Amino acid sequence: MSNDNMVSIPVQCQGYSIQHTNSNILPPETMSACSNMETDQMEPEECINSCVFNIQPDWYLALREENGKTWITFKERGQLGCHSQIVSEGESADDQSFNICCEDDFQLSKVTNRSIQITHSKAPGIVFKIIHAEKVFKSIHTKNVSSLDVSAGGLGVSAGDDGSSLFVWETSKGVVRRNLEGHYGDIYSCKLFPSGVVVLSSGADMRIKIWSAEDGSCPVTLTGHTAPVTDTAIVNKGMNIVSTSK
DSSP states (O other), X not given: OOGGXXXXXXXXXXXXXXXXXXEEOOOGGGSXXXXXXXXXXXXXXXXXXXXXXXXXXXXXXXXXXEEEEEEEEEEETTSOOEEEEEEEEEEOTTSSSEEEEOOTTEEEESOOSSEEEEXXXXXXXXXXXXXOOSOOOOSSOSSOEEEEEEOTTSEEEEEETTTXXXXXXXXXXXXXXXXXXXXXXXEEEEEEOXXXXXXXXXXXXXXXXXXXXXXXXXXXXXXXXXXXXXXXXXXXXXXXXXXXXX
């Protein structure tokens, strides 16, 4: 990538001197593809990044019932998914685990009523742990959630619904504290800085915004991208950010 495609913008916000660098994504032909590689031929890190498990969202409720069933899918990048069902005989006598089974390609281990560890025959060295959510908030968004982040200090930020909704909320009760308004069009990414009280967002309007989660103000708007900003990353303690566009 040439330096002509990069823009560096220093800004001052909330006591941080932030260096913002943006660039377009490398074209596919310059990136190392692994979709045609067999999982067992990959290095462990490559394997983790190339496969995923999806499970029915209310699996922990379905498996409490005798003969309860929940769907599960294993998918490698660029390949068709492998689908199966987990079948339950109900919770154990001590109510601490499920009595469940699955097809041979899926192996279950360390089963409790709050989590399951699962592997697949195509990626035997990779173990996924699926954990039952401790809390479910249904009142923050009424439609989809496109991006989400939480802090150790008790705040969460999420984007979704009609595309331009950006909310700051309490992780303890799901109470919305701020509605951050200022983006035009869909918001693709939202993150909290390490301080837990500063929000970074980007979206289809080709802008990156830095907000105060405490009062909802937006002291900094970064421009320079010529296409929708699809993702951002906060480097270390927040002195630098990185962004990418279509």
